[in-house]
Amino acid sequence: MNNTMFAAVAETAQAPLIVRHIARPTPGKGQLLIQVHAAGINPLDTKIAAGAGGHARQPLPAVLGIDLAGVVVELGEGVVDFAIGDEVFGMAGGIGGAQGALAEYIAVDAQLVAPKPRALSMREAAALPLVFITAWEGLVDRANVHPGQQVLIHGGAGGVGQIAVQIAKARGADVYATGSASSLDFIRELGATPIDYRAQDTDSYVRLHTDGEGFDIVYDTVGGATLDASFNAVKTYTGHVLSCLGWGQHSLAPLSFRGASYSGVFTLMPLLTGKGRAHHGHILREAAALVEAGQLRIKVDQTRFGLEDVNEAFAQVAEGRRQGKTVVELGAE
Structure with a gap:
């Protein structure tokens, strides 16, 4: 596996994100390395890029993107609940100084993700966590x-x-x-x-x-x-x-x-403090159960964005032009 990857980087506030090569992360103890297939874009992501959203504690430059869906490609030490090839989703980065999901790969705390519901596409799963x-x-x-x-x-x-x-x-x-x-x-x-x-x-x-x-x-x-x-x-x-x-x-x-x-309700707290992370994984399993039972759906905007279109995706969210959740796709379904 190459030791670099493409990522969308917010270099400075109120400037377009730049898609460029950065170092590919290595999973640490208790972490998963996930190949990102889709990243959900939240209003908070656009606020951080604009230099606001101070409560997210994400200094720039940074790779943004809180929500993700993808495939596990490497296990860190001590991970037993997941296997290589598992499809997962979660709210697992992009704040508190951590790398976000707008990159080809992301290393995340395994407690923060859950198996992706089979009934959802990667786009739909990436829209759901936050x-x-x-x-x-x-x-x-x-x-x-x-x-x-x-x-x-x-x-x-x-x-x-x-x-x-x-x-x-x-x-x-x-x-x-x-x-x-x-x-x-x-x-x-x-x-x-x-x-x-x-x-x-x-x-x-x-x-x-x-x-x-x-x-x-x-x-x-x-x-x-x-x-x-x-x-x-x-x-x-x-x-x-x-x-x-x-x-x-x-x-x-x-x-x-x-x-x-x-x-x-302050949903970011487990990511910022490290406390309660396992509960986020539990909540996502509850989401998957509701999806599989036909009791939960997520509306996704139909405009398709790739990583190269990330600034258009951010503009859609910031300007309120979306009809459902905006998602950036980084890999094939």
Whole structure:
């Protein structure tokens, strides 16, 4: 195997990524060397490239790309759960100083990946990890969503939102989701009751769908004013608000007067701290099980990008022009 590889490198902030040769990594103890077939592009990747996204702790120059799907080609010392030739997927690099997935090969902690669902293509699998882990950590790890609950997902057609809807449905909840008028049909297809947030204010849809009692779980995937609205939409005493974008300044008074609970979701923490990495692998196995059971799908943008098109892919994400998750392909299916 050649000791170099092609990779897309963000040399400096706010500059195009450069595709060039860099050294091919060698897997260390507990790591896998994966030949990357596809890399999912997240808004965070574009923010890092623009010099923002400081919470990701990814100094430039760097190879970006958080999500990946590919094939194991080499095992590091001590790895027993995977074999050469295994197809895997995961959220395993691109932050915290680690090399990302926009390269022909990546060395990753074996705990962070899982066997790729057979029912998904490499493109589809690469689109799934970050959004699924974020949705699962909120709904399952924090809120223990279960049958009989009414769950409201803000941004139900978005990356995290569409997965959150499907997880809540699979676990037996009655699911509602907000979106713009153009997204309501997609939300309905996912199995949720759509709510046009521009046509109905919070009090109106809480009265309509919960008789004014509030939702058992409200998951905010939008942030800002949407999180404030979530505090007014949750059930008294037993309600639980979640947010993966609760980074601003918010008044807790509406939540406190309801005696309700709030949990933040910070999906990057295991990659940044090393703590909880095995749980990410477990969550991805749950994703695979839902896919194989026909209870989970991921919408991928139909535009095909290769590594040489990486800047066009980043522009599509940064400008919000995608119809589903943007994926860069680095190898044959």
